[in-house]
Amino acid sequence: MKINTRSQPSKTSIDRWLLRLIMHHAGNPRVTLRLWTGEEFSTSEGEAVACIEFRQRRAIFELIASSSVGFGECYSKGLIEIHGNFLALANEIVTAHTRQRDRGYLWHKFRSLRASVRANSLIRSRHNVHHHYDLGNDFYKLWLDERLLYTCAYYENTGATLAEAQVAKMDHVCRKLCLEPGQTVIEAGCGWGSLALHMAEHYGVSVKAYNNSREQVTFARQQAVRKGLDDRVEFVLDDYRTIDQHCDVFVSVGMLEHVGLRNFRTLGDIIQRSLKPDGLALIHSIGRSHPRPSDRWITKHIFPGGHIPSLGEMATVFEPHKFSVLDVENLRLHYARTCADWLENFEAVSEQVSEMYSEEFVRTWRLYLAGASAGFQSGTLQLYQVLFAPHGNNEVPWTRRYQYQSRPEKQ
Amino acid sequence: MKINTRSQPSKTSIDRWLLRLIMHHAGNPRVTLRLWTGEEFSTSEGEAVACIEFRQRRAIFELIASSSVGFGECYSKGLIEIHGNFLALANEIVTAHTRQRDRGYLWHKFRSLRASVRANSLIRSRHNVHHHYDLGNDFYKLWLDERLLYTCAYYENTGATLAEAQVAKMDHVCRKLCLEPGQTVIEAGCGWGSLALHMAEHYGVSVKAYNNSREQVTFARQQAVRKGLDDRVEFVLDDYRTIDQHCDVFVSVGMLEHVGLRNFRTLGDIIQRSLKPDGLALIHSIGRSHPRPSDRWITKHIFPGGHIPSLGEMATVFEPHKFSVLDVENLRLHYARTCADWLENFEAVSEQVSEMYSEEFVRTWRLYLAGASAGFQSGTLQLYQVLFAPHGNNEVPWTRRYQYQSRPEKQ
Secondary structure, rough: OOOOOOOOOOOOOHHHHHHHHHHHOOOOOOOEEEEOOOOOOOOOOOOOOOOEEEEHHHHHHHHHOOOHHHHHHHHHHHHHEEEEOHHHHHHHHHHHHHHOOOOOOHHHHHHHHOOOOOOOOOOHHHHHHHHHHHHOOOHHHHHOOOOOOOOOOOOOOOOOOHHHHHHHHHHHHHHOOOOOOOOOOEEOOOOOOHHHHHHHHHHHOEEEEEEOHHHHHHHHHHHHHHHOOOOEEEEEEHHHHHHHOOOEEEEOOOOOHOOOOOHHHHHHHHHHHHEEEEOOOOEEEEOOOOOOOOOHHHHOHHHHOOOOEEEHHHHHHHHHHHHHHEEEEEOOHHOOOOOOOHHHHHHOHHHHHHOOOOOHHHHHHHHHHHHHHHHHHOOOOEEEEEEEEEEHHHHHHHOOOOHOOOOOOOO | OOOOOOOOOOOOHHHHHHHHHHHOOOOOOOOEOOOOOOEEEEEOOOOEEEEEEOOOHHHHHHHHOOHHHHHHHHHHOOOEEEOOHHHHHHHHHHHHHHHHHOOOOHHHHHHHHHHHHEEEEEEHHHHHHHHOOOOOOHHHHHHHHOOOOOOOOOOOOOOOOOOHHHHHHHHHHHOOOOOOOOOOEEEEEOOOOOHHHHHHHHHOOEEEEOOOOOHHHHHHHHHHHHHOOOEEEEEOOOOOHHHHOEEEEEEEEEEEEHHOOHHHHHHHHOOOOOEEEEEEEEEEEEEEOOOOOOOHHHHOOOOOOOOOEEHHHHHHHHHHHOOEEEEEEEHHHHHHHHHHHEEEEEEEEHHHHHHHHOHHHHHHHHHHHHHHHHHHHHOOEEEEEEEEEOOOOOOOOOOOOOHHOOOOOOO
């Protein structure tokens, strides 16, 4: 990407002052700042983890006008360049920012509620899903694991690979749900279908899996046929709000963060009417440690329509129907590592991606993956797996020891 | 207790009609109803689990005026008598009641909030604690386990005794908190001190434990001296709001349900200012699957000032300081069994208790223990153990497998 760096004025004292101000508000991360003139400086005493180059004055004003959107868009367009370890820089920026004095709890709660007023209709949901998930299976195949799992992996030990950790995640979910051969499962938001197929193949259940993304469902159906599981796994190209069967087990991995806060209660209603009284359910979702609206750059460029909930906000799914929350596990550090693994894979194929889309697309996705990893590493983002049961269901595991027993043999 | 059952009129058609109405609103539990005349009838087709005898007409009116308070007080005074298995009856009544169509979520949420307006001041808290916990150590020694643990036990296997399950509970808590020798622990609400002593004895930590109850603290201090642990365990006779040290670990077992909703945020503030940035904390509390105010008979006769929170309400402790909730475990069925074990012990010494206090006291406590067990069994009550860490603490366990490894040797 060619940027003319010579046409700018060289008198930069006001620019440096503005950048110092911005850095102060960002918690003074340990970075070197480089201007279009080549001048370098830092606002932190620690050793810099990387260098941020402002290739045009405009980038400074964009940052002032809208910090996260400004930074993201300038980086995507090449007005800002990063030199050094990208992920380390993302971690440093996010961590420094979270050290900053923050506005009060009620302020964030209010903003979070306000941001959720815009409900996702069936049509808007389809559009939102299309925006992200219908980028093309070929794109995701380049850098996800071979089973195309696009949610937090579970690294049972620190030496596990991404592929192993994704299988371990599926087994962890299946074990929590105490799956038994012959049971019926509804999955809301099934991605490319790997969890549904894994459940049927290794736990002997029948699955009806819902997804709004045509590209993903087409792929999932092909996989079901290829594996000879299409008699037990049905992929439905439709919104979760059309679910109308009964089931022994309800599972949703990585969908809640997309449905929007206004629809949490609707999701709870759907689970209540579909789950049998002695059933079990699990929701796996990105979360927060406190309510706040989604990052504006993320909702503009990556995930429109989403809301990342705090546990208190997630209660809106469970409490109106008195679901008994049995078990919540937070896997945020696993997601930091998952995103870091995705980023590494992504970097290895970035030239291919650039040819398929554009260099700007590559830069946007690099920033998204690194930013997500940094968010989980710093604690700005959490990952909750919530296991719950209908009110009064006493057919629940007595302790959680069973979750740490070995994987069952193939049915 | 002598009640004159002969001075009542024998024309009872209106009484039977009123009782049918009451039973209808209570979900028609499978019980036999017996009037002061000896007449028996039932409003349910199933086989009755026990018989409720109304020994005076007045009891019917008290039930109409105030269902839970009326029933409780009439039973305590002997206006109502139970024939048959008391615990089975409690389970039947609570389960039938929870099957009933219920008012909406927002209605309960509003009532729950309204009930919480009355804050517990330092003086009122001391009074509330005195009301229940200063009944006399001799009383509790009669029917609790030998270590005087008065919170939910953890039955690792179904054959475990109450005493074993209480030790297992302490180890479960200690394991979750990853205690290491030399660490400092603050315990808020320490009962008779068994957990504090167990932590120091078996995990090598130093504990500062707070409690408002003079009787309990006196006992706990004696135990510390007897076990030679008084150099490492300090029992402070004061409110949790006076905590002013730093610690590696903060733990509170069975206190949150007594502090009142208005003080949840204060408790969070105290944990935030005392817990080191790389620390861990655990709150173990009775909870609900949805917000609702406490039972009026319970707040009047057993636990004044308390509020049993839903998980969403508990978020008020964690979210303002962005604590990262790592792990929530629900042990409600363990508490149902704990209360049943307590009730069994209590029945075995009920004559002694009657001599120490009165027959009315025995009946009140029988109803409380049976009702609590039935509440946990039916799902009206939950038991949450919440493990959490300060925002951004990455020194947290990688998976939860460690919780299911064997108990460490004595330090």
